[in-house]
Amino acid sequence: MSLTTDPKDPRLGKWGGKPEDKPTPQDDVYLVLSDEERAKGFVRPYRDAYRHVGLPGPKYPLRDLTDQERERFKTGDGRGNPYVKFEVYPKELEPLTGKCWTQKQLDSVGQGCGTVTTMGRALSETYARDPHFYGATYCYNCMRHFAVGKDGEFVWEGTDERVGT
Numbered sequence: 001m002s003l004t005t006d007p008k009d010p011r012l013g014k015w016g017g018k019p020e021d022k023p024t025p026q027d028d029v030y031l032v033l034s035d036e037e038r039a040k041g042f043v044r045p046y047r048d049a050y051r052h053v054g055l056p057g058p059k060y061p062l063r064d065l066t067d068q069e070r071e072r073f074k075t076g077d078g079r080g081n082p083y084v085k086f087e088v089y090p091k092e093l094e095p096l097t098g099k100c101w102t103q104k105q106l107d108s109v110g111q112g113c114g115t116v117t118t119m120g121r122a123l124s125e126t127y128a129r130d131p132h133f134y135g136a137t138y139c140y141n142c143m144r145h146f147a148v149g150k151d152g153e154f155v156w157e158g159t160d161e162r163v164g165t
């Protein structure tokens, strides 16, 4: 594996920074922020190990989709998984009203493999400088990229903090 600071590096094409449905070898080249950008300071603590814990579950009550919603969201997650439930957000979260869930997502809540993956310095510093830089990260045990962020599958080892938040 090697690193590049050039978002247009032609070797970056293969993975594209998104979660994957199937095991895939780790990418050959990963994009990181430049030394100068990382030297501007971290907005999160430097951390180099994350644990695959699986998706966080719904926080609010779930209900079935109405016929109207079923029609409106009929493409599902766009990867062949229809939405089956709607998580109803409380009034304080307006204008957001809720979130659709696929059965596949509901089945993977909390179902990470528990493996801790560690990263090299440049990748770790990139997370610390810009927590939203990556859309997904790799689990060595599952051999796949999974989503990061508040609805992602990883926490920083030793914390409850989601990677990418």
Ligand SMILES: [Zn+2]
Pocket: 052, 112, 113, 114, 115, 139, 140, 141, 142, 143
């Ligand atoms: Zn895993």
